[in-house]
Amino acid sequence: MTAYILRRLAFLALTVFITSLLIFVITQLLPGDVCRVILGREVGEGALEACRADLGLDQPAPVRYFTWLGEFLRGDWGSSYSTDAEILPLVVDRLNNSMQLGALTLLIAVPISVALGVMAALNAGRWADNMISIFSLAVVGLPEFVTGVLLIQFFGFPSIRGDLPFFEAVGRLLLPALTATFVLLAYVARLTRAGVLEELRQAYVRTAVLKGLPRRVVIWKHVLRNALLPTITVVAISFGWLISGLVVVENVFNYPGLGRLMVFAITRRDLPLLQAISLITVLGFALANLAADLLYAALNPRIRVGS
Amino acid sequence: GPAAATPAAGETPAAGEPASMEPQGTLRVAFQPLVQTDPALISSDSEILVANSVYDYLVDIDPVSNQPIPRLATGWDVSDDGLIYSFTLAEGVTFHDGSPFSAADVVWTFDRLRDPAAEYATSTLYENIASVEATGELEVTFTLTAPNAFFLYDLSDNHALVIKDGTEDATDFNGTGPFTVVDYSPEDRISLEANPDYFVEGQPGLANVEIIFFSDETAMVDALKGGQVDLVMRMSTPLFESLQGVDGIVTVDIPTNGFDLVRLRADRAPGSDPRVIQAMKLATEREAIWQLVQQGYGAVGNDSPIGPLYTAYYDPNVQPPARDVEAARALLAEAGYADGLDLTLHVPNTGGRPDLAAVLQQQWAEAGINIEISVEPEEVYFGENGWLEVDLGITNWGSRPYPQFYLDTMLVSGAVWNESHWSDAEFDALANTAGTTLDENERSQAYAQIQQILVERGPVIIAYYFPQFAGISDQFIGFQLEAFAGRTDLHTIHVAP
Amino acid sequence: MRGQRFFACAARLFRHPMHAVGTLVFVMFLFMAILGSLLAPYEANEQIVADARQGPSFVHWFGVDHLGRDVFSRVVLGTADIFALAGTGTLLAVAIGTSLGLLSGYRGGWFDEILMRFFDSLLAMPAMLLALMLLGTLGPSRRSVFLVIVVVYIPIVARVVRSVVLSVKTRAYVEAARVQGESPARILFREILPAVLPTLAVEAALRFSYAIFLASSLGFLGVGVQPPSPDWGLMVNEARDSVSQTPWALYFPAGAISLLVISVNLLADGLKQAFQVEIEY
Amino acid sequence: MLSPSPLLNIEGLNVAYRVAGQDLPVLREISLEVLPGQTVGLVGESGSGKSTLALTVMRQLAANGVVTGGRVEFDGKGLLELTENEMRVVWGRELAFVPQNPATALNPAMRVGEQLAEALRLYGAGRAAAEARSRELLEQVRLAEPRRVARSYPHQLSGGMQQRVMIALALSGQPRLLVLDEPTTALDVTTEASVLDLLREQVGQRESSVLYVTHNLGVVATLSDRVAVLYAGELAEDAPTEDLFRQPLHPYTRGLLDSVPRLGQRKEQRPLQGIPGQVPRLRDFPNACVFAPRCPLAIELCWKERPLLDAPTPERRVRCHRWPEIMAGEVSAHRGEVKPIQRAKQEVRRVLNVEDLKVDYPLPSPFLQTLVCKSPRAVHAVREVSVGVSSGQTLGVVGESGSGKSSLARSVIGLAERSSGRVELLGIELPARLSRRSREMLSHLQMVFQNPEEALNPYLTVAESLTRPLIRLRGLSTNEARQQVPDLLAAVRLPADYAQRFPGQLSGGEKQRVAIARAFASGPELLLADEPVSALDVSVQANILNLLAELQVERQTAMLLIAHDIAVVGYLADQIVVMYLGEFMQVSPAEAIFDAPYHPYTEALLSSVPPPDPFVEQKKIRLEGELPSAIDLPGGCPFHTRCPRFLGDICAQQTPPWRETGDGKRIFCHIPVEELVQAQEPVLRFDGKRRTQR
Ligand SMILES: Nc1ncnc2c1ncn2[C@@H]1O[C@H](COP(=O)(O)OP(=O)(O)OP(=O)(O)O)[C@@H](O)[C@H]1O
Ligand SMILES: Nc1ncnc2c1ncn2[C@@H]1O[C@H](COP(=O)(O)OP(=O)(O)OP(=O)(O)O)[C@@H](O)[C@H]1O
């Protein structure tokens, strides 16, 4: 198990390293003159030159990459080109907001979708399954921007004030979270259903039934216990969906999260901000996956105890 | 001074007595995020709205009478030759950091703004100033090199906010204005608080202002409808229409001289051939555009920045030619584009501009002008100087109290924002006359000729003058929408009794 | 013989009523994409000034938007757009991804190792993040969105194909081909590829539905396809401003997105089932 | 006759599967009894409906299965009428089930002990009692270290151990009837033997009844009191074991018995006689004898009328029109004399020469390391073996799963890369890598694979598959190649119109024939056949074996035949090597393999195979423990960890010598030949009495 964790960690480090390179390469290709953005539309050439030297944009790319990575790792994320604000606290704050929204979304989406998936699988082919299938299908076709726009139509625009007490904060997050929930819901429910069906087909289920165990015990103790494992993976994969979905949701609801900050950074050609957001997102995504992997391993005796 | 023209007068939608003299209540305003915070660099409505709340101008322009009125300057004297202006400054004014305000701050501010080396937009505007001197603790004297009929209006330029003496980097919001900045969070919001030491009695009326940033007008209006913000200014016509009859919201619309300028670069192909812009003008059906994009709000345009609101200068007889697709085609063919002309039209994503682009694309296509539309966030369109570079673009120009501004910054040869890179000697001469003469008749005549020239050979198409829209919660009174939305004073707003 | 198989497989698509409906709706959209200009009574950007903001009627089935454009025509013509963008984007991604997956799975070794590490890293970025960064780089345009779809989906397709190749390449008939001295190209394309195709068809359908999502989301965010093209996501975004005046301009394109995505999902489900039988056969 | 009332009584049972709205009959009018304490074997080819029957009895028919008629009575009550709740008391306590694959039948996420205790608690034991009892049960099924096993998860146990756990589980409720569906099919012969021992012992002790499903006639002969033979969903014959083997009354039973090679049966003495044709598909049941299309004794009546289930004696039942004649000895289902297959006498030339061949599979290393260096750890599949084959000769290789048989063949043909050693074909060294081999080398070496389902590209027609080697290796044009297809098909006894078929339209046996035709198409000097018949039904298996032998002799091709079934190798090969953990234990002429002296491993192997004949007496030698890991190999003699004749340190530390025996064998063992001769008696003895084990 320790070896497994170490291997996963090394793997994660490598992936994130290559990804950081990719992020750097892509952002370096961004067209447009950063200094022009910083200084606005009304300054002259001389000021621009000085600004470029100031930002180290005249250095060769590899030097810039390693400087950037080194500073990033040391927690020195610099300040945003376009607003001059310190990036670290800004990103941390927005990350915090996004994580609140994401957490609430998962909190709604995962239990419901897993329950729906399990229910559908246990009633495969019967009306409950059909209803759930139709529901999740209908929901599959609703991109966040459609759901969001419709929800705003019906329920009005949610409060967007910061620093509210907990329950109010949850209330304010409810509509955006619901928007992000829908697609996730369908996706997780469908995969869970497939996973449980797969487990139900396994021979050990018949073994349990043939012991004479009540159906309830067979389902809870045997089937769900095993079906939980692939579900963990499904939920982990859905993080990616969630992150993508949140970008749209935060923009629809004007929610101060990382996704909106990201679109902001792109439209402003704000490289350091963009790089920081991308890297932190990748890191978060990777850590979430790692957590899921480890949870999977911890619950799966095949990995936990080896042979 | 010159008899001021009388353009857009704002309206006072919700009148009434303030609930109390103490500032109270929070106004939440939805607006685009800021790009610049240094008063010398600001340009967008939201930037100016913030600056106008945090700093003070020396002179303000009254939205109703359109006449210069005191702000930091309590009064002024103009010499007979129109070259020397001396101002008396308000007493007991302090900056937010507690330091007292004096004439030195005014000198510093205007010396900075007119410094040619800094290459600010105001550098050219204030070229005409020979010197700015503190002639007393609270007295400033401006000396001009030539008479300027609109000098007081120039002093009220959007950038001319007074900063503290010695400030190099003016991004720290240290003004004398009615509000102080509590918190600025670049893509989220800026929180303002009433300045308890503000020198005008009874102002500001609000204890707090939150300007919440939205990149998206629809979301702003949704938020207003949902009661999540209290004030939205500047929106597209359909959005404004959608606010009609919503409970608890007062809508305000005023005609303005603001316009969406369709302009073609004149210094290189294809625009270097004047027949091309002429063909475009012939291919354009202004009335239809106005109906579709503005739904009848505002006014139809006539390709000149001197709109009908400048009643003293506007010449209703000067009209662009009626739409004639065949003639347009013929002109294009003469210019060498018999097989059609392909161009990219750059458009900021706000207001009715994307719609204008869509309609133009359709109208022009019939004449063989094929445009591809690139809709860009406003901050991108202006952010990288793209708007000064591209061949074909649509730029929104806000409303100004006097027309000379447009000519001097947009159309005379070498003007800072001469985005069409147009140069016409006759036009330049007329513009100069209009700007410097102290004879009101001469000025009117010059403006009439200018309108004629622009219709005949100007590099721009102005299809309409847009209205200014706002929606505000009925919980507030004292809101007076300005034609240039960013210049709206937040400090006159109060909570309704 | 082969034709027969095709029909047998197609027949299986229609066995389940939901799959049949999905397939039919998809085919309908496909027809709309191909014959769009014949079906649409107006051009996409034709402005009928007099009819602007009219609701659905016999003349304008889906109503008219605030600029006087016929919504039905725009939705119909937008089909071709979405197919051209998401469809061909997916196809290209599938083609490239398949080639890389085939090669990587069959060759193994360092080529496989490096490619997979690279793809892992690409996949470590959520699709939207990668899309936004690329769009930031390339600037918003139809071509960029196309490229984004291709780049985002290549690694996913390659991984799926690779995993199938890994299981197929040890099958006896592939080994038989090897000991018969068949060239790697023939082995890849004649022996292995056909076995990958069923999985690929399902995967392509799924990818297509995600691509529709992605493209319209980007259109909505304003960083994708540019107005006034009748891109559905863009139409939803534009119609949002005037939803109180012309709600039909929002609901119809939104409905079209949903319907197409749902039908493609159903098609994918159907294909999965149809091919599973085929595979087990 | 006073027979006790049956514990299980199946009467006129009809079962169908509903596929695409259509009912496909699987079981038709099955009647069968199991008396208390009796073991009934249920045999039949794949697809004959054995599992369906077993599952119907267990009330575990697949969701699309429907009972369309008949009754199943257990102890007098109608099982099919019980509700699921009522069944819950029957399951485990009255009726227990052991499925084929123990690896999937145990819950992977639960400790084995808990899975047992859970059942025991259900049957009334307290928590502590259940734990104690589960350990007791594990001990009873002969699991060493029951405590450790109880704490293990299923994946930590070997297949044999898992199956023992399953048996313990089945026994835990003291059921009166055990239904076992091929419980040993997935196991190695040596493991199978000890599991069968265990079953016999436990069932004997408890006097439970058993319904034992298998396709292996040897197992039935060893274990059961009665045998029921199923064919295409019908009961063909049902008789006491001795009677059935002595005189089968149904031509199908006869065919089955003649299809299985006995230990020691050789192609040139007594060739096998498969059954032609194939089991009919579920849809097309005519109103006739289902076996008629394949029956050598079919007469007109058989095509017109479905025979009834008759009872020739009170003890026997048979469904055949012609049983009276068969019983009377007037006709026989023996096929007209099959001509013995000649073996190529003269040793013409050495085709293959393998010297010190070694095959290692590097273990997958943590990521990226493969880029930097080869992993130090590896599976040692084949360890420096040397052997040769001459033209027209067959070299047989036997050994348990994982012994390296396939690796040997695959490294010769180039599908696996050897790590060291030489492989020479006709005196020319073959490069290790397939891509380095010339076209000529490739054409001389061809292979027949184990699984016919995977042997042919499902997307190519038979003709396309067959022309490829001609085009690639013999350089023919497409047209020329096409003209050869009918000949190739004829050589494997397939009609020419099969050329246009796709593999999906062929039966397993037919696919394997096409695969053989393809392998012979390039005119190879050496044919490698890796388990060519192990995935096929016995009736088909015999035909394929004969086909291989005939083609080989006809074309003087050398053959390397790999099989885990020692009888199959014994039947076909001229020389046999016995492999264990990648090394040869014994090399011997085929005729001598069944005679002592043997290598102790060969001896154990022979004594583990259940002979398909209840009258053969077999010595009982069982291997203890598990097959060692091929990664960390034991030192000294690789077999020393499990050897019943283990001598001591010398075996554990020193590599044994090769010893020559008098009858042409070579044995890799520390025990001198003379001692072996003294200690060993023949494993198998035929004495006409029902088998006992010594
Ligand atoms: N759920 C099912 N639906 C349809 N057909 C089935 C189903 N299960 C089995 N069959 C078919 O029914 C026939 C009998 O199957 P069954 O598993 O009982 O045979 P078997 O004698 O046990 O064979 P084997 O030796 O391969 O286990 C086969 O043709 C099989 O393909
Ligand atoms: N490609 C491979 N990579 C790693 N290990 C392998 C590979 N192929 C076989 N092995 C291992 O090599 C050893 C010998 O395997 P091989 O397949 O040669 O045995 P076998 O005698 O043919 O067994 P079986 O009867 O099961 O076919 C086994 O331990 C097996 O797990």
Ligand SMILES: [Mg+2]
């Ligand atoms: Mg079976």
Ligand SMILES: [Mg+2]
């Ligand atoms: Mg093998």
